[in-house]
Amino acid sequence: MEAVLDATPDRRTGLLAVFSSVVQRDLLLAMRRRADVLTSFFFFIIVVSLFPLGVGPEPNTLREIAPGVVWVAALLASMLALHRLLAADYADGTLEQLVLSPKPLSLLMLGKMLAHWLVTGIPLILIAPLLGLQFDLPGPALAVMALGLLLGTPVLSMLGAIGAALTLGVRGASGLIALLVLPLYIPVLIFGAGAVSAAVSGLSVEGHLSMLAAFLLFSAVIAPWAAAAAVRIAVE
Amino acid sequence: MNWGSAAEFFAMGGYADYVWGAYGITVLVIVAELLSLARRKRTCLRRISRRVTLQESER
Amino acid sequence: MGVPWGLGVLQGVDLECIRGQRRLFSKLSFTVQAGEALWVSGPNGSGKTSLLRILCTLLAPESGEVRWRGRPVRELGEAYRAGLTYIGHAVAVKDDLSSLENLRFALAQDGCRVAEAALIDTLARFGLAGREELPARVLSQGQRRRVSLARLPFCADRALWILDEPLTALDVQAVELMHALITAHLVRGGVVVLTSHQPIDLKDVSVQHLRMVD
Amino acid sequence: MALNIWRFASPQVIYPIAGRMIPGFMLAAAVLALAGLYIGFFVAPTDFQQGESYRIIFIHVPAAWMSMLIYVVMAFWCAIGMIMRTRLSFMMALALAPTGALMTFIALWTGALWGKPAWGTWWVWDARLTSELILLFLYIGFLSLHAAIDDVRRADRAAGLLALVGVINVPIIYFSVQWWNTLHQGASVSLTRAPSMASTMLAGMLIMVLSAWMYSIAASLMRLRIIILEREADADWVQEQIVPIAQGAKP
Numbered sequence: 001m002e003a004v005l006d007a008t009p010d011r012r013t014g015l016l017a018v019f020s021s022v023v024q025r026d027l028l029l030a031m032r033r034r035a036d037v038l039t040s041f042f043f044f045i046i047v048v049s050l051f052p053l054g055v056g057p058e059p060n061t062l063r064e065i066a067p068g069v070v071w072v073a074a075l076l077a078s079m080l081a082l083h084r085l086l087a088a089d090y091a092d093g094t095l096e097q098l099v100l101s102p103k104p105l106s107l108l109m110l111g112k113m114l115a116h117w118l119v120t121g122i123p124l125i126l127i128a129p130l131l132g133l134q135f136d137l138p139g140p141a142l143a144v145m146a147l148g149l150l151l152g153t154p155v156l157s158m159l160g161a162i163g164a165a166l167t168l169g170v171r172g173a174s175g176l177i178a179l180l181v182l183p184l185y186i187p188v189l190i191f192g193a194g195a196v197s198a199a200v201s202g203l204s205v206e207g208h209l210s211m212l213a214a215f216l217l218f219s220a221v222i223a224p225w226a227a228a229a230a231v232r233i234a235v236e
Numbered sequence: 237m238n239w240g241s242a243a244e245f246f247a248m249g250g251y252a253d254y255v256w257g258a259y260g261i262t263v264l265v266i267v268a269e270l271l272s273l274a275r276r277k278r279t280c281l282r283r284i285s286r287r288v289t290l291q292e293s294e295r
Numbered sequence: 296m297g298v299p300w301g302l303g304v305l306q307g308v309d310l311e312c313i314r315g316q317r318r319l320f321s322k323l324s325f326t327v328q329a330g331e332a333l334w335v336s337g338p339n340g341s342g343k344t345s346l347l348r349i350l351c352t353l354l355a356p357e358s359g360e361v362r363w364r365g366r367p368v369r370e371l372g373e374a375y376r377a378g379l380t381y382i383g384h385a386v387a388v389k390d391d392l393s394s395l396e397n398l399r400f401a402l403a404q405d406g407c408r409v410a411e412a413a414l415i416d417t418l419a420r421f422g423l424a425g426r427e428e429l430p431a432r433v434l435s436q437g438q439r440r441r442v443s444l445a446r447l448p449f450c451a452d453r454a455l456w457i458l459d460e461p462l463t464a465l466d467v468q469a470v471e472l473m474h475a476l477i478t479a480h481l482v483r484g485g486v487v488v489l490t491s492h493q494p495i496d497l498k499d500v501s502v503q504h505l506r507m508v509d
Numbered sequence: 510m511a512l513n514i515w516r517f518a519s520p521q522v523i524y525p526i527a528g529r530m531i532p533g534f535m536l537a538a539a540v541l542a543l544a545g546l547y548i549g550f551f552v553a554p555t556d557f558q559q560g561e562s563y564r565i566i567f568i569h570v571p572a573a574w575m576s577m578l579i580y581v582v583m584a585f586w587c588a589i590g591m592i593m594r595t596r597l598s599f600m601m602a603l604a605l606a607p608t609g610a611l612m613t614f615i616a617l618w619t620g621a622l623w624g625k626p627a628w629g630t631w632w633v634w635d636a637r638l639t640s641e642l643i644l645l646f647l648y649i650g651f652l653s654l655h656a657a658i659d660d661v662r663r664a665d666r667a668a669g670l671l672a673l674v675g676v677i678n679v680p681i682i683y684f685s686v687q688w689w690n691t692l693h694q695g696a697s698v699s700l701t702r703a704p705s706m707a708s709t710m711l712a713g714m715l716i717m718v719l720s721a722w723m724y725s726i727a728a729s730l731m732r733l734r735i736i737i738l739e740r741e742a743d744a745d746w747v748q749e750q751i752v753p754i755a756q757g758a759k760p
Contacts, residue, residue, distance in 0.1 A: 014406075017403065025400045092385060093386060093387040094387045096383055097387045100351060100379065100381050102377035103406060162674055180654060184675075190686070226674050233663055238555065249561030251561045254565065254623065254626055258568055258623065262619065265615050269607070276735050277735045281738065291748075314660075315660060
């Protein structure tokens with residue numbers, strides 16, 4: 001009986017270990033619930049494939065609308081998965097423990113955003129060029145699309161996490177998240193889709209991609225702080 | 237003075253629908269806002285006074 | 296890096312809490328010395344949980360403040376959280392993870408890495424022998440609470456324990472184990488604040504009783 | 510303690526003060542509006558390009574500016590509320606939001622009505638109109654988040670944080686849309702770029718901006734008083750002082 005009373009831990013770990021434990025746990029949970037992960041992935045594919053049915057198979061128009069279609073679908077797919085990011089932790093009390101961790105909450109939130117991006121963002125980046133082929137996009141445009149998504153989808157996860165945190169435990173949260181977060185996504189949509197259409201018409205894409213990189217850095221600064229503040233408000 | 241007659245003024249150089257439409261909407265919105273504020277205040281006061289009379293009847 | 300011992304004093308100064316439109320309590324003050332427990336009791340809805348959440352900075356009081364060793368906890372921030380363990384009313388256990396994984400991640404999140412063997416040994420002591428690998432989904436409410444309580448042996452260097460209804464759904468043996476754990480922590484000079492409907496009678500340690508009124 | 514100064518601005522103190530200020534602001538708004546419209550319609554000349562339809566700017570530009578300004582002021586009060594933890598600041602933000610949303614709504618409609626004769630379509634994807642539309646979404650987001658959360662104190666702080674995140678993003682959204690607009694249609698389409706303004710046109714517009722400002726303050730203060738009543742309904746100062754007056758003579 002005595003031994004169990006003060007089994008002092010082996011070692012106090014630093015910030016990086018705590019950060020990676022948050023990411024690890026979320027990835028493990030995502031793997032355990034693979035169905036959730038695939039729904040947003042298939043949602044992306046289905047939404048993109050709907051447009052040729054609606055607009056018609058004519059390659060020129062498809063090539064024209066492809067950048068916008070793929071990016072809007074990416075926005076919606078990543079937003080679909082946001083609700084899962086925090087809602088379960090809020091319900092079962094684990095989010096409280098995260099708030100009470102001795103490490104800064106904004107960095108732990110960054111960990112959750114990273115986990116969300118790895119689970120929903122990366123599959124979009126990999127499959128998007130494939131779907132681009134359906135829209136008869138040339139090779140370089142597909143590369144720019146993948147690169148644009150690589151820079152843009154983390155921003156979607158980060159800004160989306162703020163919306164998810166603000167709507168924790170609120171009625172109709174999934175609809176509300178869209179209303180709160182989509183306006184914030186607009187700059188990413190403009191420059192992401194703009195990059196692909198510039199690539200299609202052979203123009204330079206450096207400007208667009210550097211703007212996306214700027215948004216990435218900008219949201220990496222404000223999103224964790226804002227999400228942490230929102231979580232503290234929700235947990236109160 | 238830009239306008240020869242009242243009729244000319246209301247015609248607004250052929251843009252009557254657009255100009256008066258714009259001002260009409262603005263007036264409509266402002267009046268609607270003020271009315272809704274007044275109504276909201278009335279219902280709030282009525283609810284409070286009903287609660288006051290309720291408390292007094294209990295005491 | 297745990298908070299050093301010595302003057303382990305937790306003070307509530309004129310605490311006031313308003314939830315929704317109701318004032319749960321106001322002008323609530325108390326002092327808990329090192330090595331002393333504070334047992335908070337009272338009917339449901341009397342603000343027990345809110346008081347504990349104020350003490351661990353999850354909830355900001357309407358007025359008044361909480362002091363740890365004379366310094367307001369708002370100023371201490373991370374330093375205060377580093378010396379604090381809070382086990383809430385909600386059992387912080389993920390259904391999809393096994394009890395072993397739940398325990399490991401709960402401790403990792405608090406910044407302490409523990410060998411696998413020690414985890415399994417502790418879970419066994421908490422009556423979960425053989426159930427370490429099962430997903431928490433299949434465990435009973437009492438077992439799930441024991442998984443979240445299994446953290447406590449590893450929080451010996453955390454001066455302040457705040458436990459919300461730790462004894463609910465526990466069988467006699469687990470309650471005994473909890474009494475032993477809490478007593479051991481108090482003997483080390485720590486401070487334990489807990490809520491419970493059953494009286495807390497610990498041998499040769501002082502337990503202050505704070506009764507909340509509805 | 511330093512914080513107490515803010516406690517002084519308690520709802521009970523502000524309620525009568527706001528009450529006295531409202532008639533003044535309303536009167537100022539009316540007088541300025543009459544003066545502005547008089548100049549706008551009877552003094553300002555016809556625009557050689559757009560004829561008489563340009564006179565819509567006397568209502569479109571003030572509404573557009575006010576919608577932007579109110580959002581910033583709203584975010585300011587939310588920041589104050591979060592830093593100083595004063596509930597009155599949040600009430601002020603909540604009082605401003607609907608008026609801001611209505612100003613955005615007016616700006617959109619008058620913009621569309623102005624664009625129709627000039628470009629033949631009701632909706633022009635002009636940079637400023639598009640940004641105005643997005644600003645309306647931000648207002649709606651603020652109001653619906655606040656309405657969706659039952660606990661008033663949490664609703665205040667959550668919507669307040671959204672307003673802060675929003676106000677940081679407004680310039681980014683504005684310049685992205687601006688850039689997007691110039692890329693796709695070239696600069697010529699910018700409808701609402703003020704036409705070469707005769708001084709009287711400019712004067713009329715600026716007076717109308719002031720009038721819109723006065724009106725927004727008055728409307729927000731009226732809504733603030735109602736929010737105070739709703740939130741302090743069971744406070745005794747409301748029940749003893751306000752209700753009897755309201756039932757008896759006009760306050």
